[in-house]
Amino acid sequence: MSKMPDGRPVEHCGDGVYAIYDSMGIWLHANHHLQPTDRVYLENRVLEDVLKFKKHCEEMPDAD
Numbered sequence: 001m002s003k004m005p006d007g008r009p010v011e012h013c014g015d016g017v018y019a020i021y022d023s024m025g026i027w028l029h030a031n032h033h034l035q036p037t038d039r040v041y042l043e044n045r046v047l048e049d050v051l052k053f054k055k056h057c058e059e060m061p062d063a064d
Contacts, residue, residue, distance in 0.1 A: 004020060008020050008021060009021045016030055017030060018030075020033065024043060024044065025042050025044050026042050026047060028040045028041075
């Protein structure tokens with residue numbers, strides 16, 4: 001795992017997305033971890049809600 005200049009862990013997740021962790025949540029940077037074109041911050045509770053949403057979607061029967 002790589003680190004940002006300030007020591008925060010950073011991981012390339014694929015598709016141009018970089019995840020940067022701090023104790024309050026995760027930054028998602030687009031296209032470059034140091035000079036992103038876009039950034040989104042997911043607080044820990046928001047990240048939990050996103051993961052719940054993913055699980056709910058995976059449990060849904062296919063709509064044919």
